[in-house]
Amino acid sequence: MCPASHHPSPANHAPPPAVGIDDATGPVPDDATGPSPSGTTRPSPDDATGPVPDDATGPSPSGTTRPSPDNATGPAPDNATGPAPDRATASSRHRAADPSRHLATAPALRRQDFGRRELYGLLDTGSLRRLRRDTYVRSAPDAPSWRRQAEEHAAVLHAIITQGVTGVVALESAAILHGGRCLSQPAHVDLVVTWNDGGLRRAPTRLLPDRPPSRDLAPGDRRRALRRRPIVRHRFDLEPDDVVELGSLRLTGLERTIEDCARFLEPDRALAVVDSLFAVAVGAGDRPWDRRAAIDAAAGRLRMRLLERLAARRGERGVRRARAVINTATPWSQSVWESELRRLCLVHGLLPPEPQMPVGLPGVTYYVDLGWRSEHVAVEVDGEIKYAETPAEVLAAQVVRQERIEAQGFEVVRLTPAEVRDGGRALEALRNALPLTASEGRPLPELRTPRERRAALS
Template sequence: MPGLPQLVLPTVIPGNARGPALPKTAVLLRRGHYLVPSVPPPPWRQMEEVSLARIIAVAHSCPESLLSHESAALLQGAWLLAHEPDVHLLQPSSPRAPTQVLPAVVYGGPVVWGRTAGLPPRGDGRLWRGREVRLRRRRRCVPDDQRTTRMGIPVTTIARTLADCLVDLPGPDAFVVGDALLRAGCQYDRRHPERSRFSLETLLEDTAEILQTMAGCRGIARARKLLPLLSPASESPGESLTRYWLLRLGMPKPQLQIKVEDRGETWYLDLGWLVVMVEVEYDGEGKYALSGDALFREKQRQDRLSALGWRTLRVTKRDLKNPHDLLVRVLALVPANLQVHITPRPWMA
């Protein structure tokens, strides 16, 4: 399997209490483990640092256990739909406390606070109270060939992590992390997709075999049908979530990273359907920060795609809050003389 994306782990400090050795800004992760935050806002970057620190703290406390699900995915370089995922552990014996609430954290300032008293659920415009994160322990015996280490921390392999996420997570979360695990596992490059074909096929086969061993588990039927819909070509959680909703509401499976060449230039379209020349572009917040030459080049690209016959729908995070309206807007771009067969996939939930 190709090398995984580079990841910088935060430093977790052991300590029984806030003594002289601990800076005042230290945040309690769980009993006996602290983080001195080093990442400035925006909050989502701070959440990523704290999430990784929680994983490290739990791994240090439970050396005989194995990190799984979103915890393993995060260490393997995958993106997640949830900014603060629960921490998942697999162990050979039944846990005395299957679920444990971890200390909450407040984000949005120059440092990360460990107090939440008095803050409204979504912050005051500057500070942001994090979600209630849980440590979840499960009794599962994992074969040696489904175990590995990531930066010295025991985790499930990418294939096992993918299988667990597809079985146990809600549909949107499973789909987003599934795309990302495929991308991390085969090191997909849209300019040279053929280079990752063998790694991708191997990863899909390994995951399918693991799912076969989980026969009878709740969620296994959905997991088996989700697997062939995943793609390493998705380049962001927003793109994956856009595709998830369009597929769930019945659109045919789209192509991703469609290569378009014109006058010596090459563009890659997020996702679309060549038969009807409709593309959907997911615009993250950074796209709206474009100015000057970058904004002009983006407009020029759009004009030239239109001249080639492409009809484009731009989607933002807000559009994903009403997926049915999104589907209507996509179908409105289909030429009147062409038809798109809609087959909803409610099982993706």
């Protein structure tokens, strides 16, 4: 059963305006990523992280939810549980743990008798990541990847605030600060900076003067090099109304963040983020079942505003894909895995499933994660946290819940995040449960990832 994930209220998310990056590293080179004024993207400088690979899935504190046994209506639906321990919104998560403990400066390392050789060794093992000149992010290579990436992300945001780094936090970094979820926790921070009239090429850095610029690397090496960078700088125009403030940070506003994520992220990551931000924008909290009509109406108005924004960008990069993402988005997705499974259905020609489909029983209504009512098929996506931390009595209650749903004539398909990530296994399970006519729809190619596009051509 897919957990009912927690969506923070919009009142808690006043996003920020433009942050520019005027640091000691100098001008950004011409391999910097980010959409250009015409919508194209330029790769980012040495201190920037590159795009996350297409298959960069995996649970994260912001991507998994703690499922509960009874996703039912009533005064408080049993499955409307709160966030799992590490599923707090990014802003509260960054406040809870002291991010400064993950930062290290060159003077501090020298005081600990770290010479250049020791520093290179820490960089090679991944214990340190270079943030900017003389500033490093501590990392625990043996820690779970989502925890390590969340801590590094918080440390980079802390450095942006405390070290006078300028720029506007954008894309997935802004989405997390708004209370959204990502398919996997980004370890880097996206920043929008102003255009540099003096050119984009930078002088060699003091630490690594012989390192070739990423634009000169082979495609695979370039992607790996960019992924190691903790800050990704983008250069494109932002209207003043598209920037908001959150404490000492400036970030793109909620609607601008949705627009940018829909345009510039790969479709799997884009839909996961946009679904969660739809829920934030329309106030779909963790128990919204009794306000379904109002939430649907608010989501419809939000969708129209976003499509109007895209209409003004006709011909620019990513607009066609963004339309598909926004038209597909729903505030009812309760985890990133529900979003990804829904996308897989649309990409492979299955009829669109209904998110949070109600199944009425005498005296109670259960809400299954996804379903096809006319085909009497219900899908539950079990969160990965459940099997490690959920007590036996909760699992037993889930069995009772499933038996009650099956007694209403529904076939229940249970999937794990690993099966959804695999894609093929999840689709096989759904096709085995659905009639053939439900699997012969028209695919939505705009939502295909690069890997899926290559597979479709082969």
